[in-house]
Amino acid sequence: SAVISQKPSRDICQRGTSLTIQCQVDSQVTMMFWYRQQPGQSLTLIATANQGSEATYESGFVIDKFPISRPNLTFSTLTVSNMSPEDSSIYLCSVPGQTIGEAFFGQGTRLTVV
Amino acid sequence: QQQVKQSPQSLIVQKGGISIINCAYENTAFDYFPWYQQFPGKGPALLIAIRPDVSEKKEGRFTISFNKSAKQFSLHIMDSQPGDSATYFCAARASANSNYQLIWGAGTKLIIKP
Numbered sequence: 001s002a003v004i005s006q007k008p009s010r011d012i013c014q015r016g017t018s019l020t021i022q023c024q025v026d027s028q029v030t031m032m033f034w035y036r037q038q039p040g041q042s043l044t045l046i047a048t049a050n051q052g053s054e055a056t057y058e059s060g061f062v063i064d065k066f067p068i069s070r071p072n073l074t075f076s077t078l079t080v081s082n083m084s085p086e087d088s089s090i091y092l093c094s095v096p097g098q099t100i101g102e103a104f105f106g107q108g109t110r111l112t113v114v
Numbered sequence: 115q116q117q118v119k120q121s122p123q124s125l126i127v128q129k130g131g132i133s134i135i136n137c138a139y140e141n142t143a144f145d146y147f148p149w150y151q152q153f154p155g156k157g158p159a160l161l162i163a164i165r166p167d168v169s170e171k172k173e174g175r176f177t178i179s180f181n182k183s184a185k186q187f188s189l190h191i192m193d194s195q196p197g198d199s200a201t202y203f204c205a206a207r208a209s210a211n212s213n214y215q216l217i218w219g220a221g222t223k224l225i226i227k228p
Contacts, residue, residue, distance in 0.1 A: 042203065042220045092158075110155075
């Protein structure tokens, strides 16, 4: 199994500002995923981050709004840029497990934009 | 065709009862079907999973039933307990999908009444 430390756990931010979320994994992983989860909703994949290459973004998400860094095999950051209240959500990082379909998640970052 | 449809959206069950959550899919390339459990303030955690070559998998009080011809699968929680109150997500993955992505259901909020 993988243990993922994600921070901050929550934040309240002013609109127009940016927030960087950090994700630290206790083992080396090739892929890391960033998800957004609206309260009471399912998980929406934002992007897949591979070490040494640019992140791959899903439809509806762009690098200018959600820049991702992946400097090594245990760490990644997601920045939510120029925030608006519509960005209020829970952001989760995730890594795949050894078993097909297994995934491990951080505890999430609850972001509120005011 | 990439969707996984989950129902019901919410479910209230008396303590000791059976909780049943259903999912359906269209993509026959899916070959791994995990269920995840998420408590408030936490990331989802793998609960139980099944491959389509078996019709049922049981782990303790949790059972997955799989109907390949109908492209449906369900989670049964026997002797439901208040500690089972959480949001449950079904998911699906195609092993030929090298990017490890899971396709998520919409989630079911389960409340077990004492």
